[in-house]
Amino acid sequence: MNIGQAAKASGISAKMIRYYEATGLIHSANRSAAGYRHYSDSDIHTLSFIRRARDLGFSVEQIADLLALWRNRRRASASVKAVALAQIAMLKTKAAELRTMARTLQHLADHCHGDNRPDCPIIEDLAGPAIARCSTCQPPPLRPSTRFGEAGGPRAAHPERRRQARA
Numbered sequence: 001m002n003i004g005q006a007a008k009a010s011g012i013s014a015k016m017i018r019y020y021e022a023t024g025l026i027h028s029a030n031r032s033a034a035g036y037r038h039y040s041d042s043d044i045h046t047l048s049f050i051r052r053a054r055d056l057g058f059s060v061e062q063i064a065d066l067l068a069l070w071r072n073r074r075r076a077s078a079s080v081k082a083v084a085l086a087q088i089a090m091l092k093t094k095a096a097e098l099r100t101m102a103r104t105l106q107h108l109a110d111h112c113h114g115d116n117r118p119d120c121p122i123i124e125d126l127a128g129p130a131i132a133r134c135s136t137c138q139p140p141p142l143r144p145s146t147r148f149g150e151a152g153g154p155r156a157a158h159p160e161r162r163r164q165a166r167a
Helices: 003-010 014-023 041-055 060-071 077-110 121-133 159-166
Strands: none
Touching: 003 014, 003 041, 014 041, 041 060, 060 077, 077 121
């Protein structure tokens, strides 16, 4: 089957199949006389393995290790289990980090008035305490009478524009 058919059968895009070939994760496909890639059922099985491993969050490097273990009929299941347990630990850590981020954002959103006022705890938190106290890091408030391009306006702050404004 060609790369489009292989992509559909495995659930991996043609672009990613080419990437996996280029990085050596999978072997280069056989080519037809016209130069088109041709994939066997075995290749599709390997691509499906990769797709499932990616769905479980394994990195390309980890997948290479898993493929080597899969192909090695003398492997010890303890080696495979060690890779899986390391992935589980990483996923649990990531899940805890995501829960913390969600709680933080929820707290900030709960305390944001969501009205027309400029005060916003979300922005204040993102700016952090060091920047929030630094008057030079915050943009100066625009005066209602100042327009872009006028002397003293935001466009005039650029050195080249200041020279033009003086001329």
